[in-house]
Amino acid sequence: MISLGIEGTAHSIGIGIIQDVKGKCNVLSNNIKTYSPEKGGIHPREAANHHANYIADLISESVKKTQIDFSDIDIVSFSQGPGLGPCLRTVATAARALALALDKPIMGVNHCVAHLEIGKGTIDGCKDPVLLYVSGANTQVIAFAEGKYRVFGETLDVGIGNCLDKFGRSKGMEFPCGPKIEKLAKKGKKYLKLPYSIKGMDIAFSGLLTAAEQYVQKGEKLEDACFSIQETTFAALTEVTERAVAHTEKNEVLLGGGVASNKRLRDMVKTMTQERDASFFVPSQDLCIDNGAMIAWLGFLMYNSGIRMSIEESVIDQRFRTDMVDVNWRE
Amino acid sequence: MNKKIIYRGAEAEICLSKYLEEKAVQKRRIQKSYRIKEIDSFLISFRTKEEAKLISDARLYGVSVPIIYDVDLNEGVITMQYLEGKRIKDILNDLDEKERKRICKMMGKSIAKLHNNDIIHGDITTSNMILLDDKIHFIDFGLGSKNGEIETKGVDLHVLMEAFESTHSQHPDCFDYVLEGYKKEFSGNAGTVIKKIEDIVKRGRYR
Numbered sequence: 001m002i003s004l005g006i007e008g009t010a011h012s013i014g015i016g017i018i019q020d021v022k023g024k025c026n027v028l029s030n031n032i033k034t035y036s037p038e039k040g041g042i043h044p045r046e047a048a049n050h051h052a053n054y055i056a057d058l059i060s061e062s063v064k065k066t067q068i069d070f071s072d073i074d075i076v077s078f079s080q081g082p083g084l085g086p087c088l089r090t091v092a093t094a095a096r097a098l099a100l101a102l103d104k105p106i107m108g109v110n111h112c113v114a115h116l117e118i119g120k121g122t123i124d125g126c127k128d129p130v131l132l133y134v135s136g137a138n139t140q141v142i143a144f145a146e147g148k149y150r151v152f153g154e155t156l157d158v159g160i161g162n163c164l165d166k167f168g169r170s171k172g173m174e175f176p177c178g179p180k181i182e183k184l185a186k187k188g189k190k191y192l193k194l195p196y197s198i199k200g201m202d203i204a205f206s207g208l209l210t211a212a213e214q215y216v217q218k219g220e221k222l223e224d225a226c227f228s229i230q231e232t233t234f235a236a237l238t239e240v241t242e243r244a245v246a247h248t249e250k251n252e253v254l255l256g257g258g259v260a261s262n263k264r265l266r267d268m269v270k271t272m273t274q275e276r277d278a279s280f281f282v283p284s285q286d287l288c289i290d291n292g293a294m295i296a297w298l299g300f301l302m303y304n305s306g307i308r309m310s311i312e313e314s315v316i317d318q319r320f321r322t323d324m325v326d327v328n329w330r331e
Numbered sequence: 332m333n334k335k336i337i338y339r340g341a342e343a344e345i346c347l348s349k350y351l352e353e354k355a356v357q358k359r360r361i362q363k364s365y366r367i368k369e370i371d372s373f374l375i376s377f378r379t380k381e382e383a384k385l386i387s388d389a390r391l392y393g394v395s396v397p398i399i400y401d402v403d404l405n406e407g408v409i410t411m412q413y414l415e416g417k418r419i420k421d422i423l424n425d426l427d428e429k430e431r432k433r434i435c436k437m438m439g440k441s442i443a444k445l446h447n448n449d450i451i452h453g454d455i456t457t458s459n460m461i462l463l464d465d466k467i468h469f470i471d472f473g474l475g476s477k478n479g480e481i482e483t484k485g486v487d488l489h490v491l492m493e494a495f496e497s498t499h500s501q502h503p504d505c506f507d508y509v510l511e512g513y514k515k516e517f518s519g520n521a522g523t524v525i526k527k528i529e530d531i532v533k534r535g536r537y538r
């Protein structure tokens with residue numbers, strides 16, 4: 001089957017086209033266009049306008065690039081949530097229009113679950129991982145247990161990407177700030193003690209953010225602050241992931257989300273898995289960030305397991321929780 | 332000394348040991364090479380100190396816990412009494428109804444004593460309770476904290492509720508018995524804590 005997926009939960013609009021090959025995901029094309037605000041963070045309405053401007057052309061381009069006809073598409077998938085309301089509605093409208101025009105089934109999917117499934121679908125050996133999903137808005141530790149993907153730990157306030165952006169913006173950096181902070185952190189040497197807040201398997205970042213800003217105001221070097229922020233937040237993320245691995249007795253860890261591009265975070269999680277004799281996986285860069293291919297793949301998995309969705313049921317859900325998804329494509 | 336590891340968790344390992352002539356257990360927090368030395372040493376010594384303090388505080392307020400023999404903050408080791416009892420998890424399902432009710436009420440009373448003094452255990456499950464000399468002993472305060480908030484107390488009890496659901500589901504009344512005991516002993520308004528548990532269930536985030 002060929003599935004076309006439309007992603008658009010936040011600042012990126014992505015069109016992915018995939019085909020299933022013996023239970024694995026073959027990505028035929030994966031195009032992403034990212035809205036970057038001139039200043040400040042993502043404005044939901046402006047991001048939605050951006051998506052609306054590009055979505056039609058991006059779909060045509062993707063189909064052309066893939067060298068298929070529109071009639072070859074068997075199913076239209078889209079990101080149903082969680083995400084920014086205006087962005088989700090734009091994407092859902094496009095998906096409905098396309099599905100109706102092609103007279104093909106529509107499938108709304110959970111964005112967080114898609115991040116996990118694309119790892120399983122594209123990486124050999126990745127069968128039953130604990131996912132550390134780290135992006136701007138989302139920071140969750142997800143694993144399969146008792147018929148569902150469950151959230152074992154998550155942020156109690158802001159996502160890790162958001163935390164990095166907030167700090168970066170206060171120091172005049174442009175969105176996205178993560179890569180800039182990573183670069184500066186390499187030059188940092190002095191560890192400035194920051195609050196390390198773990199509650200059970202959950203994490204909080206807001207106290208740390210304030211403390212880091214105060215250090216810089218008091219004259220500490222920006223490089224040292226960046227280094228300390230990365231070391232503290234990533235250690236906490238690695239710790240909750242390890243707790244989830246121990247608790248669920250699994251032996252695979254998968255990284256996902258935009259912040260998974262950070263090399264220091266990758267190294268820390270990898271070291272942790274090596275010490276536990278567990279496997280460590282990261283999808284390729286374009287499948288790690290928000291993308292249409294993962295949406296297309298999850299849409300296929302759901303459809304293939306017998307799930308059907310009517311246009312009426314394709315209403316978006318800004319607060320679509322990971323554990324609300326009935327997972328009947330896994331035993 | 333020959334040390335036999337009896338349990339290995341994500342953060343610490345437990346091994347059998349001796350203190351003077353007494354049978355003892357050692358809880359050792361493991362160094363993690365993924366984090367920098369500064370964070371690693373701080374977390375290990377801070378958490379060791381916090382846990383030892385919570386355990387000795389609990390004893391002070393009349394809750395049965397292992398006696399602490401020694402604390403080594405540099406090594407992150409707590410040496411404590413070996414409890415020659417049975418885990419509640421292993422015996423609860425086999426008790427008769429009357430006895431199960433008595434034990435569960437006892438649990439509730441002990442938890443209330445902890446909460447009356449703002450001690451949050453953080454991981455109240457039936458594997459972390461040991462029955463010895465007809466008293467329930469609480470072990471593993473590794474996720475514990477000092478906190479007076481109703482929310483935190485609710486979460487603390489909610490963990491136990493889930494433990495009952497997953498491990499003792501054939502006896503659905505257990506948690507009600509615990510709350511019965513809790514209400515008797517809790518010095519504040521137990522109703523607000525119980526209301527909080529319902530809120531947490533509704534949020535649906537916790538399993």
